[in-house]
Amino acid sequence: MAKKSLRIKIHLKCKECGQQNYTTSRSKEIKEKLELKKHCKHCRKHTMHVEEKKLK
Numbered sequence: 001m002a003k004k005s006l007r008i009k010i011h012l013k014c015k016e017c018g019q020q021n022y023t024t025s026r027s028k029e030i031k032e033k034l035e036l037k038k039h040c041k042h043c044r045k046h047t048m049h050v051e052e053k054k055l056k
């Protein structure tokens, strides 16, 4: 039997313009907020993206 994964869907939001550019998932067990450097097409450059919980 496959192990049940506790993954939740999150949005990645640009810190500079607030645009949600990416959707990803992460483990539920990690407490810290996810932060990734991604390209924002709105800012047209790489910016920090922070996770934002997906609304149900």
Ligand SMILES: [Zn+2]
Binding pocket: 014, 015, 016, 017, 018, 019, 040, 041, 042, 043, 044, 047
């Ligand atoms: Zn942006």
